[in-house]
Amino acid sequence: MVNAGQATAPGGRVRISTRREGEQVLVVVRDTGAGMSEETKRRLFEPFFTTKAPGVGMGLGLSVAYGIVRAHGGHIEVESELGKGTVFTLALPRVAPVARV
Numbered sequence: 662m663v664n665a666g667q668a669t670a671p672g673g674r675v676r677i678s679t680r681r682e683g684e685q686v687l688v689v690v691r692d693t694g695a696g697m698s699e700e701t702k703r704r705l706f707e708p709f710f711t712t713k714a715p716g717v718g719m720g721l722g723l724s725v726a727y728g729i730v731r732a733h734g735g736h737i738e739v740e741s742e743l744g745k746g747t748v749f750t751l752a753l754p755r756v757a758p759v760a761r762v
Contacts, residue, residue, distance in 0.1 A: 668694030688751040697741040
């Protein structure tokens with residue numbers, strides 16, 4: 662969310678949606694920001710990789726998010742085009758509700 666907001670110019674949009682597909686729950690974050698180059702997309706989840714100026718970010722947020730999603734049996738897909746924005750889709754396995762006692 663923070664990255665999407667920082668990549669999007671004033672007046673741009675960040676949209677979040679959720680849906681269930683089969684046994685997965687999808688969380689989609691879509692922005693109208695600057696988009697990413699192919700090189701940036703290749704390195705996106707590396708710890709300490711950042712395209713931000715010194716002092717603005719440490720390059721850990723997406724690496725940590727990736728680890729959490731993977732640890733829960735999910736995955737993250739990224740679509741991005743320079744000048745057109747980015748879409749992150751987080752897919753997590755659906756689990757049965759816990760019964761209240």
